[in-house]
Amino acid sequence: MGKHVMGVLVKNHAGVLSRVTGLFSRRVFNIDSLAVGTTQDPEISRITIVVNGDSYTVDQVAKQLDKLIDVIEVEHLYKEESVTRELMLIKVKATSQNRSEIIQLVEVFRSNIVDVSATSLTIEVSGGSSKLEALIEMLKPFGIIEVVRTGVIAISRGE
Amino acid sequence: MGKHVMGVLVKNHAGVLSRVTGLFSRRVFNIDSLAVGTTQDPEISRITIVVNGDSYTVDQVAKQLDKLIDVIEVEHLYKEESVTRELMLIKVKATSQNRSEIIQLVEVFRSNIVDVSATSLTIEVSGGSSKLEALIEMLKPFGIIEVVRTGVIAISRGE
Numbered sequence: 001m002g003k004h005v006m007g008v009l010v011k012n013h014a015g016v017l018s019r020v021t022g023l024f025s026r027r028v029f030n031i032d033s034l035a036v037g038t039t040q041d042p043e044i045s046r047i048t049i050v051v052n053g054d055s056y057t058v059d060q061v062a063k064q065l066d067k068l069i070d071v072i073e074v075e076h077l078y079k080e081e082s083v084t085r086e087l088m089l090i091k092v093k094a095t096s097q098n099r100s101e102i103i104q105l106v107e108v109f110r111s112n113i114v115d116v117s118a119t120s121l122t123i124e125v126s127g128g129s130s131k132l133e134a135l136i137e138m139l140k141p142f143g144i145i146e147v148v149r150t151g152v153i154a155i156s157r158g159e
Numbered sequence: 160m161g162k163h164v165m166g167v168l169v170k171n172h173a174g175v176l177s178r179v180t181g182l183f184s185r186r187v188f189n190i191d192s193l194a195v196g197t198t199q200d201p202e203i204s205r206i207t208i209v210v211n212g213d214s215y216t217v218d219q220v221a222k223q224l225d226k227l228i229d230v231i232e233v234e235h236l237y238k239e240e241s242v243t244r245e246l247m248l249i250k251v252k253a254t255s256q257n258r259s260e261i262i263q264l265v266e267v268f269r270s271n272i273v274d275v276s277a278t279s280l281t282i283e284v285s286g287g288s289s290k291l292e293a294l295i296e297m298l299k300p301f302g303i304i305e306v307v308r309t310g311v312i313a314i315s316r317g318e
Contacts, residue, residue, distance in 0.1 A: 007307070014183075014184055014188075014189060015184040017180045017183075017184070017190060017193065018177065018180040018181045018183070018184035021176045021177040021180045021181075022177045022180075022181070024173075024176075024177070025173055025174040025176070025177035029173070030173060031176060031195070033195055033196055033197070034176065034193070034194075034195045035193075035194045035195070035308075035310050036190070036192055036193045036194070036310050037192055037245070037307065037308025037309055037310045038192070038306075038308060039305075039306045039307075039308075040295065040303050040305075040306045046306075046308070048307065048309075083248065083273045083274050083281060083283075085246060085248060085273070085283055086196070086246070086309070087244060087245070087246035087285050087309055087312065088196070089242065089244060089312055089313075089314040091314060091318070093318075114244070115242050115314075115316050115317070117316075117317040117318050119318045120317065120318040122242060122314055122316075124242075124244055124285065126246050126283065126285050136199065145318060146198075146199075146314060146315075147197075147198045147199045147205075148166070148196065148198075148205055148207065148312045148313070148314050149194075149196025149197060149198075149205070149312070150194040150196055150207075150245070150246055150309035150310065150312050151194050151195050151196045151309065153246065153307045153308070153309050154248075154307070155248040155250060155274075155281055155305060155307050156305075157274050157276075157281075158274070158276040158279065159250070159252075159276050159277075159278045159279040159304060
């Protein structure tokens, strides 16, 4: 068992996302995260999926994905051979008393403040999932209002 | 017509993602991007969807989404009242001759180099979609090898 990251290149046709997620649903596979974005080719999107499972089952799912209409390529991205990143927007309670303390944390985590109100701060941060989890933990005592995450994307190392 | 961003809070149950994407598929609605990530509550995920359509149709889809099993809340995030961001990993051809030129671009775009090989550079950048598009344009002459994007996430402004 473990987390597996899969990159699925698909044609940008209506229904392809539904077919891909439907396959996981029928297999009662839990998707940890899923992100869909365009590529350099506007006709082609890339779905990055993180699933929990053993290697054998993940390989079986990869084969099933490969057979779906509008699926061009399925790639298994191994941890040691790829860069994985995720983006998070997090809104936290902030007062004039503790705002500077939060700003210090933001700097340590090389993150950015993207919105400020009299009672809140919104922070943008990207990195590995563990970095994002660490920032959430550090911000919890201030009172987290909202967390929005993209899910993981990954790219293979080297050319 | 225009781009609409919707935030959908869902219970982390198998099949919910398939139901949500299925709804869009049946309506022949083109999803521009879709991102699913966990929230501060491990039982709840948030799906951010960008769709193209007129306001009336988008409202109808929001109502349909609201009726689905395991959907907790549907939020329409208006451009003026929210912060939207996206993350991209982009791999580009680089030689010892032009590497420093690319690194300069990376600095201008406040992006980071996350991997280097003898013949390539991989860059991580977050921002609005137009910033990401601009960086892609600037890197095209060097030769783009791969682009992976998370799709857009959004958070409302203020508390």
